[in-house]
Amino acid sequence: xxxxDAQQTVDRWIKEYGVRYFSELTNxxxxxxxxxxxxxxxxxxYGEQSWKKTDPRAADxxxxxxxxxxxxxxxxxxxxxxxxxxxxxxxxxxxxEKKTVRDKDRHRENEKLRTEN
Numbered sequence: 001x002x003x004x005d006a007q008q009t010v011d012r013w014i015k016e017y018g019v020r021y022f023s024e025l026t027n028x029x030x031x032x033x034x035x036x037x038x039x040x041x042x043x044x045x046y047g048e049q050s051w052k053k054t055d056p057r058a059a060d061x062x063x064x065x066x067x068x069x070x071x072x073x074x075x076x077x078x079x080x081x082x083x084x085x086x087x088x089x090x091x092x093x094x095x096x097e098k099k100t101v102r103d104k105d106r107h108r109e110n111e112k113l114r115t116e117n
Contacts, residue, residue, distance in 0.1 A: 003089045010078040021083050031076040038069040 001009070014021055022030065041062040043049040051058030057065045081088045107113055 003092065004087070006074070007078050007082055007088060010075060011082050014079070014082075021079055024080060024083050027076055027080050027083065031073065031080065034069065034072040034076055038066075038073055041066050041069055 021027070040049075041057065044051050044058075045062045045066065051061075078088070080086075081091075
């Protein structure tokens, strides 16, 4: 599935099952919530935080939930792009070009990236 396909698929789903898009402000709040849920799993799986014994995600160290939360973040981002008329394929291409021009030597010259942590 391309990014464009994903935007169209989300739009069809919203029109068929979702009644309508939430407002842009609501979706921004939902995106923040979903990023927070993703951050919680990352902090416990890869960071110093530990799982509460009552958290059902603790059993597999958040493995199954990690992908689901990433998909939730992508879903809401696709909704926001659709609502605001943003073609994410074009924007990602422009963003990659910007980063390539701006950072073509920056990371290779960064001593911090040359050493193991």
